[in-house]
Amino acid sequence: MRHPYKALVTGHSRGLGEAIARALLAQGIPVLGLARADNPALADEFDSLLVQVRLDLSDPAAVLGWLEGGGLAVFAADGDALLVVNNAGSLGPVAPPGRQDGAALVQAVSLNVSAPLLLCDGAMRVGCASVRVAHVSSGAARTAYPGWSVYGATKAALDHHARAVQQDAPPGLRISSIAPGVVDTAMQTAVRASAPEDFPRLERFIGLKAAGQLSTPEAAAGRLVAHLLSDAFGTEPVVDVRELA
Template sequence: MIKAIVTGHSKGLGAALAADLLERGAQVLGIARASGQSAEGPSAGLTELSLDLADSAALAFWLAGDTLRDWLADAATVLLINNAGTVQPVGPLAVQDPAEVGRAVAVNVAAPLMLAAAVVQAMPAGAACRIVHVSSGAGRNAYPGWSVYCATKAALDLHASAAAQDDNANLRIVSLAPGVIDTDMQGQIRATPIAHFPLRQRFDALKQSGELAAPPRVARQLLDFMLSKDFGRDPVADLRQLKAVRK
């Protein structure tokens, strides 16, 4: 049985990932501040945890209990997709709210790293574990106004690179840049004053030209890759540069 944990499952790419996983017959644990349930009611196979991933103490408290271990007890394959993230704060250091910086580090870095360690420790003996950190090209290139976002995504890349060297034959981990997706985050970027993010016009143009990828298509490609033989060969990857995956 495949059991998958998806953070930020209530909207955007996370919602598309959860829906695709359910269609594939996986059991899904969604972690987000808000529910991802549709108007039709609860989705069979979906368990939801309402938790603000910016609250590291609350996440640590939940992970210290038995809930995660119990939920994973009958899994043959465990998938963890660290999808939740925030682009805020945007702007030069002179305008960044220090509290918002702390929140970004908690959501973008602390939560994925905490969940990765907890899942590996909680999964059944002999189960296969595959972890995706949803990273960004911003973790591999510096952009003005995105010092926090770039730094936190770069942290995920290096974490995956180091964890991939662990002596664990059952673990595969990849920090994966999925490309530019038509989500609420893109709306936030387009609403940012150019003085805070000089490259905003580039993202305006992507929206106007219809070049933003649809979440369901990206979710399908990401999961095809995650379940393929090629997954984990390179711990840092870009979904747009991958050749057709081999299942």
């Protein structure tokens, strides 16, 4: 039976993005995965439901070119509703201003902000009667951390994008920016490798890992996908999965 939903998931090649894609695929929802690399394990498990496109999401010209080339429209053509999960993201330069690598800063803004906004806009152009957009945000969007000015600012941009788009109220669109909690992914490994002088809160995150207080990607993805598919999705523009009923 054809599923009424189709889903685009960015950064599906590993970590939380892989877990989100798997959770959707397991429900019979076709997934278009966008990432710099393919995911062979997902392809083996869900060959008939998974479409993979290698795309550098930190290159806005490449993202725009892919959208203008009709890739998303072709994928969504026979679907009643389109889900967009903007998961791909970068921690960016971890340092106070004056010690931030300029190229890494530009790349983080392009990946964390430009790509999700372009994909949201592109999703509204494909003609589906219903579109649901989930930005994967962070607690760092809502709490300032020293050393994370770039990461926090880019995630806060997603939160505010969701708030403003709700004010636009485009017909058929539901949107929410969702913080998934502290998830045990490669990004958390990078956090724990930060220099203490650049990230003064380092010991807190080392402690969370040591105490087993990190969520698994599968658990976080399960809560996120359940919310994405629920009637409650989009009623609040900014949510945290840890606060969902």
